[in-house]
Amino acid sequence: MNITGVHKYFPGVHALSDVSLDLQRDEVHAVCGENGAGKSTLMKIIAGVYRPDDGLITLEGQPFVVHEPNEAYRKGIAIIYQESSLFPDMTVLENIFIGHEIRKPVLRGLRSPQMIDYRAMREKANAVFNRLGISVDLDRTVRTIGVATKQMIEIAKALSFDSRILILDEPTAALANREVDALFKTIRSLKSEGVSMLYISHRLDEIFEIADRVTVLRDGKHVATERVAATDRNQLVSWMVGRSLDNLYPKEDVEIGEVIFEAQSVSLRGVLEDISFNARRGEIVGISGLAGSGRTELALSLCGLVPPDSGTIKLNGKAVRIHSYREALEHGIAYVSEDRQVYGLVLPMTLKVNITHKAIRQITNLFSVINRGKEEQIAAEYMHRLAIKAPDSEFVVNKLSGGNQQKVSVAKSLAVEPEVLIVDEPTRGVDVGAKSELHRIISELAKSGKAIIMISSDLPEIIGMCDRTIVLKRGRKMGELLRNEMNQEQILHMAL
Structure with a gap:
């Protein structure tokens, strides 16, 4: 496939400007860039979701024009999105063949009505899963299946169209390390069978492990295409953000104050x-552990979303009762969810509404009438403090890049002026530039005297940002490490 000089316009935005890219046979070609660089727009053009406003795309030397995704599927191109x-x-x-079921005539004859051929579908599905080297119960409902297996079902669905080109959009975002290894094994196997892949990822280590070439986009423009073996991490980051990024973890030295938050025997x-653990003013306390260790469940218990069965929570030395998130907010505890799109934001609404709706009591009078001036003032303040890139506070959140959406999610919690901020996977799914900015924000919040409890599966992030780390395993606290004791080996030893 060759893409030459592609442009795409949306109202007020030149999303892609003269972008070119080529995909060779039997190649894994990575595409990276900051949030808002144009990666997803380009992939959606290839997959038939959008049409380019200008430029030329060819497939096997012939003009490639598709008007909707099923047409792209029929031409051998399938996209696997980050969200299932x-x-x-x-x-x-049913999921694998929905929309392109194999059918057979009910009766012999040209005009016979058609019926679904479940035997043929089972045979083809089993052949696809054999090709992927896994066994899956075809009659099981998807709701009961784990994330890693769902990812394989998505790939099987794409291969059921006999796809020659796969587009993988952040395929490892929700996978544990062992599941990532299994996915990479599948990618290498498909590559050996002649399948070409476009691989989008913010995780630069993955690009160096799995890709043959890498293309970098920035602000909707092509910056560079290079063989992975001929570049390095620093060069990629420089291409992505337009500058060198010397400090990904800008942890400031802060004088740690008194204990303001305590969790005692939470079950x-x-x-x-x-x-049991505590957090002090100015301190960033990390919560680490493998998938299923109870990290997020602990956060939900501490902030009243899933009240614990037993245990005590103290603020400034006094025991408090927290049975709901509203009570947590009233006591000065705020939570930033790991899933900003489902639990963190109201995507179809404006920045202003999203930033202020937790702080609704601060902007309403005795008659529950919203003070629009105060609402705008709070929204503008946090847009400025967190450097949220948007034309104004009336901008709709679902049009923001992932990094800016995450900043809005943080701003929403800060607007209630908490003493304790719990952040769950604060940089998941954001690019390296946005990650550095979010780390700066977290560090500045700690410096201002807030206690930060940071949950992350990214060990370099835990080591780079935290003053102490609590390690969990199967819902139990396995130990606690000070900043000078932390390294990946020690954390994994406790977590395994």
Whole structure:
């Protein structure tokens, strides 16, 4: 496939400007760039979701024009999005063939009505999964299946169209390390069978492990295409952000104050068991552990979203009762969810509404009438403090890049002026430039005297940003490491 001089316009935005890219046979070609660089727009053009406003795309030397995704599928191109596109209450088999079921005539004859040929679909599905080297129960509903297997079902669905080109958009975002290894094994196998892949990822280490070439986009423009073996991480970062990024973890030296938050013997039946720790003013306390260790469940318990069965939470030395998130906010505890699109933001609404809706009591009078001036003032303040890139506070959140959406999610929690901020996977799914900015914001919040509890599966982030780290395993606290004791080996030793 060759893409030459492609342009794409949206109202007020030149999303792609003269972008060119080529994909060779049997190649894994990585595409990277900051959030808003144009990666997803380009992939959606290839997949038939959008049409280019200018430029030329050819496939096997012939002009490539598609008007909708099914047409792209029929031409051998499939896209696997970061968010699952599977129907949770349908079976694996139904998900794989939905929209392109294999059919057979009910009766012999040219005009016979058609019926679904379940035997042929099962045979083809089993052949695809054999090709992927895994076994999946075709009659199982997708809702009951883990994230890693869902990813393989997405790939199987794409291969059921006999796809020659796969577009993988952040395929490892929700996978654990072992699951990533299994996915890479599948990618290498498909590559050996002649399948070409476009691989979008913010995780630069993955690009160096799995890709043959890499193309960098910035602000909707092509910056560079290079063989992975001929470049390095620093060069990629420089191309992506337009400058060298010397300090990804800008942790400031802060004088740690008194204890303001304590969790004592927090337990949640079947999930958490007797967990105790504290956090001080100016301190960033990390919560680390493998998938399923109880990290997020602990956060939800501390902020009242899933109240614990037993245990005590103290603020400034006094025990407090927290049975709901509203009560947590009233006590000065705010939570930034790991899933900003589902739990963190109201995507179809404006920046102003998203930033201020947790702080609704601060902007309403005795008659529950919103003070529009105060609402605008708070929104403008946090847009400035967190450097949120948007034309104004009336901009709709779902039009923002992932990094800016994450900043809005943080701003929403800061608007209630908490003493304790719990951030769950604060930089998941954002580019390296936005990651550095979010780390700066977290560091500045700690410096201002807030206690930060940071949950992350990114060990370099934990080591680079935290003063102490609590390590969990199967819902239990396995130990605690000070900043000078932290390294990946020590954390993993405790977590495994």
